[in-house]
Structures are given as structure tokens and as C-alpha cells.
Amino acid sequence: MIVTVTLNTAIDKTLSVPNFRLGRRHRTVEQTTMPGGKGVNVARVLKTLGAPVIATGLAGGATGTRIVDQLTQLSVLSDFVRIGEESRTNTAVIDPTNGEQTEINERGPKVSERETELFIDKLLYLAKGASVCVFAGSLPREVDAxxxxxxxxxxRRLNVLTVVDTDGEPLRRAVRAEPDVISPNVLESEELVGHEFNDDEDRMIAVREMCELGARDAVMTMPDGCFAQMTPPDRPEPVLFRVRVRAGSIEPRATVGSGDAFLAGFVAARYQGRDHADSLAFGVACGAESTQHLGAGLVDPDRVERLLADVEVERPTLAPQT
Structure with missing residues (x-):
């Protein structure tokens, strides 16, 4: 079983608005509304891919009830701790004429110490039947970083593989706890290692630095794929990967949640016992295919399999450190 953790759940609204301009009145030409938060998005893709998953976290108010009900309609198992304050609503506006997207994410509810304790107890109970746990997304107010x-x-004491996709101080502290995998995007990676990246060599150095900070494996998601450093179980030395979709293979429609789809594909492949290269390639195919859908956490498994033929896996090398 795979457990996904979403402490800052949401209802995600994605609006398609041609020629979007600030300060103007607009009408949508298409829209979607679905349960969200990064971990929920991951859970939805895992379910679509046929992986056994249960979503947990915090959910509050009528919005929280709606999140749980919609997950049930999607046949995604869930077990959330109910909290007193209302879960948030996030809005993404996509302009189909130029591909630009604007995201407005509410900061989320205030969570009491007692509610946090109840969640921790629930997760430790669920983890007894799990082999993988994905921690994804931001923290609501009053939750310790x-x-x-x-x-x-x-x-770790329960031998559960841990995967983390967050940012800022929660990510910095999580890395020091030595998770099995972290999966930040480029901006989150720059913040974590403390410097900007100018080229691919900088990005390769960065995934190595993220592992030196504590993570066993580090993946940096990119618009066209990812950079990663992985340590195979049968090799003492880590391996660098550059995985990407061949240029021109697919034209993105909307990129909201593509990193969540990547992570779900990667985790699903790892859960099935695929090696690191295959898992990264499958994740990249899932992330790329998800850009064809309006709304986060949506993939077509058949199209993912076809897109795999256009995913390139390279093993670059870095000059030795001096």
C-alpha cells in the first residue's frame, strides 16, 4: 500500500480564460473543479495507474467534506482527520492563447495542536500496512515546520520508504531527517541548496548537493523532465540521470500539477519494483501526458505508455570534486 499525506488539502479550480488580463472582466471557456493539494493529486494519479493507495491528511468544513466525497466518487480510498477550520480553495487561470498560467493558492486553515496529534496517530496506524509514504505540499497555519x-x-522505524515534495523550511528540515527521495522543482531546489542554477552542470551539482544534505535520492523536476541522483541498491556509488521527453513530442496544454503526476508515476513504478531509470522515465511520461488535461492529477495510462517511446534517459557525468 502507498499512503499519500496532504496536510493542506484544497478544492482546486482550473479556469481556461482566453486573452486573460488583470483588471478586466472575463468569461471562462472551460473549467474543472476537483479535490486537490499535492498529495491528493498524487493519490488520484496513483489510482488511475492501478496502484494501491490511500490518501490521508487534514480536511475541514464543507470544503473538507466535499474533498472526501469527491475522492470517494473517484474510488480513491481516504482517511482524513477532520479539523475545525475550513479547508482552502485554490484557483488556476490558464490562457490558452499563450499558455500562460496564474495560480492563486489560499494559505489554508489554522490547525490546533490536538488536531495535529490526531493526524500523527492516524498516519502511524496507516503506515503499519504501507511500504511507501508520500509527503506532499505546503503546511497549513500553526503546524510545526x-x-x-x-x-x-x-x-523509518517501520521500514516505510519516504518520499517528500514540499518547499521552504519544511523541506530543509525534512532533508536533514534523511528521507529516501525528495522531488522539488527548480525554484525549490535553488532555495534548498542556496544558489541559482545557470546551466545543466549546475543542476547536476545541485542534485548531488541535495543528497549530501541528507536525502538518499534527489530528483529535480524540469519542464521537460528531470535531473536526478540515485543510489541503486546493488551499487555503492550514486548515479546521475537526465531524463526528458524528446523535443516536439508533445505540446503542453496546461502544466498545473504536472510535477504531481511525475511523482505519482515514479512512485508507482518504484512500488512495482522497476529500476531507477525505468521509474524516472515512467514518471516523466506521466508528467508530460498530464499537461494535455485541464486540471491537476489527470493522466491517460494508455497515452503514457505510448509516450514512453519518446522519453530519453541519459547518464551524464560530473568532473570529480576538488
């Missing part, structure tokens, strides 16, 4: 780090250490 150390929570992911604390839970990574707890799940």
Missing part, C-alpha cells in the same frame, strides 16, 4: 522530518524518522 518540523512535522515532515519527525514523521520521516518515525516511518
Amino acid at each position: 518540523d512535522i515532515y522530518a519527525h514523521l520521516i524518522r518515525e516511518l
Whole structure:
């Protein structure tokens, strides 16, 4: 079983608005509304791919009830802790004429110490039947930035593989707890390692630095794929990967949630026992295919399989450190 954790759940609205301009009145030509938050998006893709998954986290108010009900309609198992304050609503506006997207994410509810304790107890219970746990997304108000780090250490005692996709201080603390995999995007990676990247060599150095900070494996998602450093179980030395979709293979329609789709594909492949190269390639195919859909956490498994033929896996090398 795979457990996904979403502490800052949401209802995600995605609007397609041609020629979007600030300060103007617009009408949508298409829109979607679905349960969201990064971990929920990951869970939805995992379910679509046929992987056994249960989504947990915090959900509050009528919005929280709607999130749980919609997951049930999608046949995604869930077990959320109900909280007193209302879960958030996020809005993404996509302009189909130029591909630009604008995201407005609410900061989320305030969570009490007691509600946090109830969630921790629930996760540790669910983890007894799990082999993988994905921590994804931001934290709501009043939740300690150390929570992911604390839970990574707890799940290690249960031999559960931990995967983290967050940013800022929660990510910095989580990395020090030595998770099995982290999956930040480029901006989140720059913040984590403390410097900007100018070229591919900088990005390769960055995934190595993220592993030196504590993560066993590090993946940096890119618009066309990812950079990664992985340590195979049968090799003492880590391996660098550059995985991407061949240029011109697919024209993105909307990129909201593509990183979540990548992570779900990667985790699903790892869960099935595929090696690192195949898992990264499958994740990249899922992330790329998801850009064809309006709304996060949507993929077509048949199209993912066809797109795999256009995914290139390279193993670049870095000059030795001096």
C-alpha cells in the first residue's frame, strides 16, 4: 500500500480564460473543479495507474467534506482527520492563447495542536500496512515546520520508504531527517541548496548537493523532465540521470500539477519494483501526458505508455570534486 499525506488539502479550480488580463472582466471557456493539494493529486494519479493507495491528511468544513466525497466518487480510498477550520480553495487561470498560467493558492486553515496529534496517530496506524509514504505540499497555519522530518524518522522505524515534495523550511528540515527521495522543482531546489542554477552542470551539482544534505535520492523536476541522483541498491556509488521527453513530442496544454503526476508515476513504478531509470522515465511520461488535461492529477495510462517511446534517459557525468 502507498499512503499519500496532504496536510493542506484544497478544492482546486482550473479556469481556461482566453486573452486573460488583470483588471478586466472575463468569461471562462472551460473549467474543472476537483479535490486537490499535492498529495491528493498524487493519490488520484496513483489510482488511475492501478496502484494501491490511500490518501490521508487534514480536511475541514464543507470544503473538507466535499474533498472526501469527491475522492470517494473517484474510488480513491481516504482517511482524513477532520479539523475545525475550513479547508482552502485554490484557483488556476490558464490562457490558452499563450499558455500562460496564474495560480492563486489560499494559505489554508489554522490547525490546533490536538488536531495535529490526531493526524500523527492516524498516519502511524496507516503506515503499519504501507511500504511507501508520500509527503506532499505546503503546511497549513500553526503546524510545526518540523512535522515532515519527525514523521520521516518515525516511518523509518517501520521500514516505510519516504518520499517528500514540499518547499521552504519544511523541506530543509525534512532533508536533514534523511528521507529516501525528495522531488522539488527548480525554484525549490535553488532555495534548498542556496544558489541559482545557470546551466545543466549546475543542476547536476545541485542534485548531488541535495543528497549530501541528507536525502538518499534527489530528483529535480524540469519542464521537460528531470535531473536526478540515485543510489541503486546493488551499487555503492550514486548515479546521475537526465531524463526528458524528446523535443516536439508533445505540446503542453496546461502544466498545473504536472510535477504531481511525475511523482505519482515514479512512485508507482518504484512500488512495482522497476529500476531507477525505468521509474524516472515512467514518471516523466506521466508528467508530460498530464499537461494535455485541464486540471491537476489527470493522466491517460494508455497515452503514457505510448509516450514512453519518446522519453530519453541519459547518464551524464560530473568532473570529480576538488
